[in-house]
Amino acid sequence: MSNSYNVEKIESQSQHAQSHESPPTKGTTFIRTCFNGVNTLSGVGILSVPYALSKSGWLGLLVLVFVALLCFYTGLLLRRCMDSDPRIKSYPDIGQVAYGGKGRVMVSTFLYLELFFVAVEFLIMEGDNLHKLFPTENFDVFGIKFGGKQGFILMTGLVVLPTTWLKSLGVLAYVSAGGVMASVILVLAVLWGGTFDGIGFHERGELWNWSGLPTAISLFTFCYCGHAVFPTLCNSMKDKSQFPKVLVVCFILSTVSYGSMAIFGYLMFGEHLKSQVTLNLPTKNISSKIAICTTLINPITKYALIVSPIATAVEETFPFRESKSMSCLVRTCLVISTVLVALVVPYFGYVMAFIGAFLSITVSILLPCLCYLKIVIGFKKFRAEIMIILIILLIGTLVAVVGTYTALTDIIKEVQPK
Template structure:
């Protein structure tokens, strides 16, 4: 478990680990205690959230864990077992530290109305709209890629299931082998999920998606001890051996922990959202993702060695029903991750389109609900959601490969919201505070530098791939 999040000393609070039923006054007191430990002023939080620790962890973990986990065995093959495992833990720790800094900054916005726009308005007000625009573009691109993954994966699943469950002379209907048909049908499920206002409402689909991840973990473990007929024979296995492909696989590990776009909604909705409770959410989500990635990476690499491919699930024979169900599980995981990208995309677009016409300095307009959150009007909510869903569906319907576009979006958007902005926000809010934690302040500056280094490296690598195409994995 990553322990980065406990760098700030906290006092004992017996109610911090209860079932979330702390009363309103108690929750506000907890917020005040936590704000003082970070050197930030306590926020004016009068309303209590409704989300539990379990649902918050589930949604954050589902935001983290995606199709990127399929490439981790290849990452180990590019450097060896020991460096590959260390870089995975390092990437998770750095990502978690960025989340911790964001949760500390969140306490400056009152009434559980924290957002990137709200915090940016307190730190870099003139750039706030550009930050939200970058996040919206990033989430829009990722949600489009999710639909493209589903479009390419489900026809293979159908073919595999027909191969195993039906007589040889029975073939699947033509429509069932069309990815476009599948994403059109699945919009019946995704539309109502995308229109949900609160992230906590997606907790049940997040649980299903995380079960799908657990199934992939089961596949790599079982197939290591009991190889399936038709599997690729293993290549060499190295404890330490760096190869040129490490240049492309390391950024994938870095971006595999991206989830900052949903940190603020989780903070706003969590019951008694003290820093200690937020640390539990962040630590559990990052920790579980790290453990899952490590298991998939190690067992996948030990199974195939240097012969492992960029997509571990594709290394197993699709004629096996056990593997076909695994492919279906991956499709379900990606399917239920889609609404988790639409939610922050819609909220950020709201700030971009209404920049300059908001009713307060935190960029909120419209009615305030019973939890103190500034909500969009029903019409605005409907229009923005429909625009995001229609746009991502149209791209996925007509485009088969977004790799290059997502490489640039990931290199800039993911790096900005995961490393650069958390460091900048925290440093700006605490640099003049005489009671600030100097170690955390220095860590924030280091995170900013790290973010810019990753951004420059990834952009340079993507530009190099344009000039010298290699067919490598995109850095989305």
């Protein structure tokens, strides 16, 4: 089996899944690339930025901007790595050029883990918001009774299962390309609820909270985990020299969106914010129903795109990789595994903090710096930049360790019987 060919094929699908739309064509314009980039960065993280701000306090907005600048800079580092070798077409290619086959495997592993847990987050989100709409609903499956939230997670798994059997995800990719519009609608619905539906903006919050900082940074980093797609976006452009400008536009628009949602949510609900701002909204209001329904639709359309690269990677290890029945079996087992994880750890905020600390910081901050040091600075000595990157690596590692420990501690406390 040709490992290089298989991984390139898998990673191509991975990038399409994370960008939430169909594969980019050659000669993409600047405007379209900006749209693709914003679509990549606009995800489920927007639901949790108010919660993250409530953890850190108002100065957390500065942390959000700092994380955005840091991820923007590491995006530029990936671009420079690509400039050093014309063979580089994807993020795993960068890992291979930097550290050989082990580098490719390392990058791919973190990308697949991130995709798996994002799929788990989709299921948890569906369970939370459906339970919000139908709080008294219970389920009885083969004599086993499930609470509303767990039952809705199971139901969502059954709904998305057939979509994962589709080998061609072009239609799903086209449908899920409305991610940017969905984020805009969500922000406007929350703003409308606070302005016209009687919720108001009366909470003052607190200025700073050191204890909640690790969780806040982890959640903020999750919001900017689009680095796996950046090489694809760059290669798709007519004029690749404009890619840094694309990153500027994407990060500014995304930060404005995230910052607006964080401010609106914190002013509306203060310290009472839940892991998803939609869970705080009163369901009697039309604006709340719009916000929740917008939240519910996106994960269902995107789930298959997210898990497809993982399924393909598993299928390539089997001798009967062309068998449709084997493919369906692999994808069914994958859906079951994500459902089980979502049932065992149904804590949206804590799971997102874990993804942000352990996976997103690694993929979006640590790996770009490590690859850049090896590929570019390996033969060009820039002492000032080396010091900056080493400081970023030190801070990133510290935040990743503390954030992962905090998230796992919070999850363990919730899982343990009280």
